[in-house]
Amino acid sequence: MKRVALEFFGLIVFIILLVFTSKVLVSPKSEAETIVHQYIENIRAGNWNEYVELFHYDAEVKEDLLSFLLDEEKQAEKEGIHTIQDIKLVSMEATSDPEFSSKGDEVYDVLLDMKVHKPSEFYENGVSRHIFVFNRTGEGLQLETVYYKGLAQE
Structure with a gap:
């Protein structure tokens, strides 16, 4: 009886450790990180x-931006964001840059690795630094803007 109780206790401890370590090792993404991943996936998939x-x-700005993004001529010419062939998240951390840290509710330094059809002022081949500014709204966390800060220093 003692052995069965000891084995049962051991099994319970094992299950508790397994649950605890799985939660620590597989921590959920922050809301901002989820949005950055959606940002990247939406660019990749068009x-x-x-x-x-x-x-x-606001609705008017969204309409103007969508009009540009859906313009077949702009897409064919690889103009603006359409020049991106591939984009990957390299890293993301809360910014310590005083120029940006007060611009939103959550502000992140994000390194993106891009491959582009034709380099431009905002889109270059390689790892570039971006500042993602988020604000809380009635609809949850939303992007306010993304600042391009140039190629990352190696």
């Missing part, structure tokens, strides 16, 4: 309606 909805813009 899901421009979903892309625009990530931003806290």
Whole structure:
């Protein structure tokens, strides 16, 4: 009887440790990180309606942005964001940059690795630094803007 109780106790301890370590090792993404991943996936897939909805813009600005994004001529010419062939998240951390830290409810330094058709002022091949500014709204956390800060220093 003692052995059965000891084995049962051991099994309970094992299950508790397993549950605890799985929660520690597989921590859920923050809301901001989830939005950054959606941002990247929408660019990759050309899901421009979903892309625009990530931003806290008024209806007119969203309409203008969507008009640009859906313009077949702009897409064919690889103009603006359409020049991005591939984009990957390298890292993301809360910014310590005093120039940006007070611009939103949550502000992050984000490194993105991009491959582009034709480099431009805002889109270059390689790892570039971006500042993602988020604000809390009635609809939850939303992007206010993304600042391009140039290629990351190696």
